[in-house]
Amino acid sequence: EADIYQTPRYLVIGTGKKITLECSQTMGHDKMYWYQQDPGMELHLIHYSYGVNSTEKGDLSSESTVSRIRTEHFPLTLESARPSHTSQYLCASSYPGRDTEAFFGQGTRLTVV
């Protein structure tokens, strides 16, 4: 069982609110990722990190921001939530290397009303 945790599991929030989605892992992985996924659709990479103080934007443009102050923690923040941000957000982590699988958290299902 993977030791990567996301909170909250579900979030319904009003337009304009600031939100932070939490992601923590206890495996000591340097690499962490955030993916966005609409129901029944593919995963799109929105942010990733190679380690502490490293953050990069992914393939899909996102208004969210991330930080990596500690190895185990990779939170995602939306300064002003909009209905278009409604989606599932999946956090993942992995060791460096071509053949290492990514371990995923259970996801946060965000609904902005």
Next chain:
Amino acid sequence: AQKITQTQPGMFVQEKEAVTLDCTYDTSDPSYGLFWYKQPSSGEMIFLIYQGSYDQQNATEGRYSLNFQKARKSANLVISASQLGDSAMYFCAMREGWGAGYSTLTFGKGTMLLVSP
């Protein structure tokens, strides 16, 4: 261009039968890894199987095997003896390149598998 193509939006199979889920990929990098993940309706992503581009043999993990055809750039997932619990979305993914600081996982659009009794 799509790096990972899964052409089957949905597949149906009867319990205890085998099923093949298709995946083709596009890369010019000689070093890459291919992954399959399962996503049940609860939403979490479960790693199933991995195949490296230099692996000589097809990967197997229990009821899962990967039919790797490098020249065709295909990495099909074969599930033997399907079970009702196999009903889920299945994603093929690829990671390219060498070294610790390179690429991320790129996913296909997925195939929904439904197993009937």
